[in-house]
Amino acid sequence: MKKFDSLTYLINTLSKAEKKQFAISSSKGESTKDYLTLYNLITKSDSVNEESIVKEFRKTEKKASFEIAVHYLYEKILDSLVLLRKKKDIYYSLFQKLCKAELLYERSMFRECFDILNSVIEKARENQVYEILLMATKLELEYLLRLDFPNISEKELSQKHYQQTESINHIRKITEQASLYNLLKHRLTYKGDVRSRKQEQSLNDLMISEMYIATSSGNKESNFEMTKKHKLFQANYLMGIGDYSAALRSFRELSELFENNTQFWANPPIYYISVLEGILRSLRTMGNYEEMPYFAEKLKELSDNYSLEFKINTLCIAFQYELFPFFDKGDYAKCKEVITLYKDDLFNKDSWLNPIRKSELLLYTTLVYIGLEEYNRAKKTINSIIPEHNMEYLPIMKTIRLVKLIIYYELGDHDFVRHQSQSIRRGISLKKEQAFQTEHLILWYLNKVNLPVLSDERKKMLEKLDKKFKELHNDKYEKQLLSIFDFTIWIESKLLRKKISYILNAKNQL
Incomplete structure (x- = not known):
C-alpha cells in the first residue's frame, strides 16, 4: 500500500x-x-x-x-x-513507565528509577498485567545486581525471585489456555460446528487438556485472565456441540465476570463482544427473542467508544440480531425496514467490515430478498460476496453456495444449478464427515426431474419428506445449519406453491 x-x-x-x-x-x-x-x-x-x-x-x-x-x-x-x-490502556501506561525507569538508571538517578519500578510492579500486580510485571521484576533484579544489592536482605531478594517465578507461571498457564482456545476456535471455524458424534469426540482432547490446566491453576477465580479463558473455552465448546442452554449459562457467567471487572477489559473489548454475541446466538437458537434487544443494545453502546472499524463490525452483529426475530418468523417486510434503518450506518460503510462479517451481512440480506421473492436483487447481492484467501473453505461459504443455487433455481437457470451441484457433491465426497444431511437433501431436490404437477401428488411427496424434515430438526447437529436458513421450509413452500413467509407464519402459530 x-x-x-x-x-x-x-x-x-x-x-x-x-x-x-x-x-x-x-x-x-x-x-x-x-x-x-x-x-x-x-x-x-x-x-x-x-x-x-x-x-x-x-x-x-x-x-x-x-x-x-x-x-x-x-x-x-x-x-x-x-x-x-x-x-x-494500563499496558501502554506501564510500559512507558518502564522506559522512563531505564532512562533514569542510565543517568545514575537510582532512587527515582526504583521508585518507578516499585510503582509499576504494584500496578501490574493489581491489574494482573503479568507480562509487564515480569519485565519490571527482571529489570529491578538486574539493576540490583549491578549495584551489588544495596540495602536488601537475602530474604527480600528471594521474595523478589519468587514473585518473578510466579509471574512466569501465570504467563505460562494463560498461554497454554490461549493456545487450546485458539485451537478450538480454529476447528470450529474451518470444520464448522460439530456435525456428528465422531466430530464431538475429536474436541474432547482439547476439553480434557483445558480442564486439567484450569483445575491445576489453584485459585483461578482471583485471576481474571485465567477465569475468562476457561469460561470462554467452555461456552464455545458447548456452542460447538449444540448444547445451547448450557452454553447460554456459561456466556451469562462470562458477561457477569466482565461487567464486574471492567478494569481488565481489552481495548477495544473484543472478548466482551464475543460474549454478547454468544448470548445472542444462544437466545436465538432457543427461540428466546424477548431478551435479545437488551444485549443487542449493549453492543451498540459499546461500539460508539472505539475506532470506526470496530464500530462497524460490532454494529453488524447488532443488525443481525435485530433482524432475526422478524426473519425467523417470515416477516420479510419488517426485515426490509430493518435493512433500510441500517443503510447509512452499516451498509454504506461495509468496506470496514472484515470478510466474514461482510459475508454474513450480505447472506442475510440475500435471504430477505428470497423471502420477498425479489430473486434478481438476491442474485446481485449474493454475487457481490467475494471470499478472501481461504474463506471458500469456511462453513458460511458452503451455505452461501447452497443459497446461490436456490436463487438460480428460482430464476430457471437449471444448467448452472446442475453444474454447481456436481462441484459441491465432489467436495462433500472428499470430506464426508463435514457434510450435513440437509446439504444432500437440497442438492437432491434442486436436481430432481419430473416433480409432480398436481397439488395432491405434491402434498403426498411432502408427506413422505416430512419424516426426514423432523429428523433434521430434531438433530442438534443439523440444527446448526438450519439456524442460518431453514432449507426444509423452502422445499415445503415449493411443493405447496406458497410463499416462505406463509409457511413460517403458519408454523409459528402452532
Missing part, C-alpha cells in the same frame, strides 16, 4: 475522541504546520483522490514537500494515538 493510501486509511479509521486528541496535540509546538493543511484536505474531501489532494496542497503550501508532509502527518497521527491509548 502506498504511503498516501495508508495515511488516508488511517485517518478514516479515527474515532471522534481520536480526532480530538490529534487536534489537541497538533495545537502545540511547531510554527509551520503544512501537515495540518494536508489533514484538513483529506478529512474534508468527499472522495479522496491523491492527484486532486496534491494539487490543492500545492496551492496552499507552495514551499512544502507533499511527500514529507504525508510521512510526517502519518507519524504525528500514530504518536497521537499512542498518547491516547496510554491514557486508556
